[in-house]
Amino acid sequence: MRKLKNTVENAGCLILFLLIFASVVITPSCKEDGGSDGAPVIHYLRVTDPSLADSTFTDVSPGSMIVVVGENLNGVRKVYINNQEISFNANYGTSTSLIITVPADEDFLLSGSNPDIPSELRIVTDHGVATYPMHVLSPGPVISYISAFYPIDPGDEISLIGENFYEIKRIYFTKDSVEVTLPITDYQVSADYERVTFSAADVMKEGYIIMECYTSDASIEFVYDGPKPVITGISSTMPVVGSKVTIVGKNFIDVSGIDINGEIAVPQEDIEVSESFNTITFTMPSAPTSQGKISVTAIGGTAEMDNFYPLENVIIDYDGRGGLDPGWSGDNLGLFVADGKDAPYTSTGNCTGMKGTIDSATQWWWQQVLNKPVWPSSSVIPDNAKISELELQFECYLGEEMEGPVIQITMGESNGEGVFALSGYVPVSAFTGETEIGKWMQCSIPLESLVEENLWRDFIANHKDVLNLYVTYPNCPDETKVEIYLDNFRIMPIQKTND
Incomplete structure (x- = not known):
């Protein structure tokens, strides 16, 4: 019996020894392979570009794709940003990294407009939870104008009107936009973050109001007796x-x-x-x-x-400068003077137009306005003016939607033949960028889309005085109404919006 007992004890010791040995050998191996016996940890965030792997951050923009770097990040079950669960692709994860995309949709809550939510990233795995401070940036502030009664006296209420007044760090008045003249600390932010209100101080005469927010800064000029328009x-x-x-x-x-x-x-x-x-x-x-x-x-x-x-730039106005080619006319076109009762309702003297119905039996072109323009003098458009810096402007009134019909434009004629320099054109307001119906709008077409020459003098030398517009509707499926009026064609430097 004693021998059997010793044998059992010796066997137990051997088994215990083997278990201890196995734990010593196997455990490091699991860690090296990224096993799940350790708690997940996030060390830092970086961009996906490997060459910028050393660029770490805690502030991210909506829509950004980022790499979360840490350890024991395998077995991810859920990912949260700002306490909101986001989708992720498990195939983009390893034990030391996970690639995620910060949501950019309107439903995703940002801490700027929701200061009570935590600004953090949280990764839930099957063996623990890792968190990391991460700030998703709100849109930057924009100060559109100052609302006040001018002239502004000390104590008068001032409101900064704009948008995205989130996470304000400080507001101050400065006379030189460099040094702080007066910190503004007693202010109220509206619930929609579009208005900041405070009282004027006696030192506020002429200078700038600066708003520094977490995302970026905004400023506006301040003049107590009213800013210049x-x-x-x-x-x-x-x-x-x-x-x-x-x-x-x-x-x-x-x-x-x-x-x-x-x-x-x-x-x-x-x-x-x-x-x-x-x-x-x-x-x-x-x-x-x-x-x-x-x-x-x-x-x-x-x-x-x-x-x-710009009357000197006008090439056709149908009131004495340029106009319809007398050799061409038709039942559906001519000169019109608005009478206030029918479209176009208003006009500056004469205008031309085309009105009628395109039916399925019509040829590929329906109607045309053939014009004889008068080019501006060289004192108005210099001979060496670049075509790329000029545009054709004109006023246009559409009485009907152009759903199918389009316009072909020929500017200039060579050897008695015109070429459709611009095809498939539908009038668009140069101001709004939209096709407007039932109102006059300015249309602008870059001259380089109408002519081949590089300089204005070369164009004039090689072409006759012609500006033709053709309404076409290839493969017209059914009857379609067309109503268009045109006036005041002019050659102008390309119109640019000032800052």
Whole structure:
């Protein structure tokens, strides 16, 4: 019995020894292979580009693809950002890394507008949870304008109007945009983060208000007696009489009047200003007799825009300068003078147009406007002007949607033959970028899409005075109405919006 007992004891010791040996040998092997016996840990975040592996961060933008680097990250079950579960691809994970994409959809909550949610990344695995501080950036702040009663006296209420006033770090007034003149600490942020309100101090005369937020900064010029207005664009450089004109810019505060080329005054009561003071609308009362500048006078001064009603640049106006080729006419086209009862309702003298119905039996082209333009003099468009810097502008009124019909345009004629330089054109407002129905709009076409030459003088030398427009509808499936009116064709430097 004693021998059997010793044998059993010896065997137990041997088994225990083998178990201890196995644990010593196997455990390091599991760690080396990324086993799940250790708690998951996140060390840092980096971009997916291997060459930038040393660039780590804690701030990320919505939509970013990032690499989470750590250890024991295998067996991932769920991933949370800002306490919201996000989708991930397990195939993009190893024991030391996981590639994820930060959501960018509207439903994903950001800490900027939801300060109570945690700014962190949380990875849940089958053997533990790892967290890491990660801040998903909100959109940067934008200060559009200052809402106040001018002139602003100390103690008066001031409101900064804009958007994305999230996670404000500080606001201050500065006279030179470098050094802080006055910290602004007693302010209120609206619930929609689009308004910040505070009281003016006596040192606030002329300078800048700076808002520093977590994502980025914003600033706006401050003038106690009112900022100077600025014009950045206009709906048309040559609007049709009786049509609506829109001027865009900023600081249109207490607008007292609009002057058109020193000839026409638009009184305050006929001017509509947007709530944000960045848009003015009025009706074009009449056509000036000479070109010049349009100016807006507001509380902060006067803003001007040159090249308004550029009569010297006009090549066709159907009122004495250029016009329809007398050798061509038709039942559905001609000259029109608006009578206020039928489209186009308003016009600056004569305009031309095409109105009718395209039926399935019609040839591939339906109607045409053949014009004899008068090119601007070299003092208006220099001979060495680059075609790439010029555009064809004209006013257009569509009475019907152009769903199928399109326009072919020929500018210039060589050896008696015209070539369709621009095909498939549908009129689009140069101001809004949309095809507008039932209103006059300015259309602008880059000249390089109409002619082949590089310089204006070469184009004039090689081509006759021709500007033709053809309405076509290849393979017309059924009857389609067309109604289009045109006026004031002009060659202009490409119109650019000012900053």
